[in-house]
Amino acid sequence: MRGRPLLFTSYEADQAMLPTTTKKVMLVLALVVAITLPLQLIPGLRWLGSGLWLSVLAQACIFTIAALGLNILTGIAGQVSLGHAFFMGVGAYAAVILGGTETSILVGYGLPMWIWLPAAGIVAAAVGLLIAPTAVRVRGLYLAFVTIGLVFVGDHIFRNARSISGGFGLGREWPKLEFRLWKEETPLVDFSSAGPWLGIELTRQAKQFLFLLFLMVIFTLIHKNLARSRVGRAFAAIRDRDVAAEVMGVDEVRYKALAFALSSFFAGVSGALLASFFGSRVPEAWDLLLSVQVIAIILIGGAGTTAGVLFGSFFVVTVPRMVENLTAWLAAATRGEGIGASVANFIVSTGPGDFGLVGTSAIGPGLSVFQLNLVLYGALIIIFLIFEPLGLFGIWLRIRNYWKGWPFTY
């Protein structure tokens, strides 16, 4: 077997999670780097360990969980859904009912996280099952419209259920990420305030990041195992040819409903985490744009693949941050001299009356940084679908295959 890394002599070996030594080494390396990021040990990667970037990476972990869920439904089972934001919202509100603090107008039972986090997933999965009978009846593009409908109906319910959501424009506070056994005063493990862990002083962002990284790894494992199990193969069969799958004995209705439930479970958990991570959230934030963001993640990463989803979510979540930094840097560059400053001045508008494609202030011409990020989302979706339908994963495959055969072309 030595020297023939792609020779598999059994189905188990072929389906192994990490079939080659290189992959094992790379995974361990990546995990070590990720875990030690907050300690800022590696020169050149220290900036990633700063509080700001850690919270960006923590968001990426949350979005990865959401995108893995959508990947089950859209990537593996082939069912188009634009309603992921709705299920994320359902999970978040299930979490806040169970874990939130009660006030005169808001409901909340103040239960610990080990109850509200799984419950968020379970409630979302139950709602997914509830909707499945309608969703299973319609096919293809009709399903896309049904799921858009879900987002709008959900939005209406979230806005109007004031005792749960806090109402339009106001929102409410979510329970913090802290581990309690029951309702005791000091949490057993606190992920949302700075303090020492194993003798190492860690910031709040570092703790949140490590906790969310841990959850992300667990969900990635679940996803990967699901994809290579009987259920995953049934999903793929339905995606590739539903009639043929049925002929082979795959119960289409049952498996489609299962795909909806599983995907909603992931969505629910990530929705609860997202709201808890931000501390508070308004009911209108679970909108179509959030769904599109998750779709963008799996399309840019590469639909159907686990590694692709990881690539995609870190890419999509960090790009807006980079754009912000770049805009700030360009705005600073306009104050310099020479041709560089002129180019920067053309791109950036620093205030009213100054022409530029990107505005640094809300007033004045040019797109705001938020709008620029939106345009980038749209443009990235288009560019990837036209030029690289396999997404970042496809780019990675091409690079890898090039070096595999190097110095020969194939």
Next chain:
Amino acid sequence: MTPGVVLAQFGMEGTDKFVFALLNGIGLGAIYALLALGFVIIFKATQVVNFAHGALAAVGAFLAAAFATIYRFPGRLIPDSPEWVQWGLSALFAVAAASVVGLIVERLFIRPMIGEPLFSVAIITVGADIVIRTITDDFIGQGARTMGDPWGITVSNIFGVNINTTQIVTVGVAVVCFGLIALFFRSRMGVAMRATAFDQEAAQAQGIDVGKIFAISWAIGAALAAVAGIFASMAPRSAGVSNTTAFVVFRAFPAIIIGGLDSVLGAVVGGFLVGIAEVVITTYTAGYANILGVGFGGIVPYLLMLGFLLVRPYGLFGTEEIRRV
């Protein structure tokens, strides 16, 4: 459905209330029908689900507002003509410009994707929607820009109730558009488009330039979207074109599904059905906001759609998909 309509019906009783709701519903339905018609024409001819339809509507509405109020184009060239002619010409130019935007979208984003899965192309239009809508929103800015139409908030009396004149104009323009589309389908180009919709390869074999048909269908679709966008931005529906104008399309989607995704007749019927249902239901549930929630009218189309799909998964006039092994 906006506060304007709801406020105006206070104090109405019995038949008047119903007639008022019905007429306003027909006005709203005309807008949905225009949107649905453009959408279905694009879908039938090119097999593309156009999620950028709302963005095209917003582009048309914004350009109409800009031409009519800011640039006074072409009104400033013909200052002696009546006000409605000046505004109508501005709107026409805006519609033409929007259909050019539709052509650009088709050429840049859709043409390279011919032969790709339907879903990929649909998501491309989602991307196009975000790009176009964000840039348009930036031009519109915060708040609403008035359309500058000569009718404003004037009312006319029909069947004993006072209806906004804009509603009548909307229905009139919509009927003219439907007539033009019907005529177009009888023309040489229209027959070619129907042939393309039926079978692209066979159409090509008969010498039809399918690429040209794609472009024309996008231009027509975008133009219809722009017309709908313009009338959706007028009183009593809204104060003007704003960042939410594009979302009117999301309420026209149910009309498309109810009528059937691939039926031109279904689009028109579905549009009016949804429009009337939305306004009538909103009118008669106005007192139950504490149970149904504020803004219940906005989700009526979706609830209708979900209910309809349970009974008829392919809509009223849609072709049932035959699953072959």
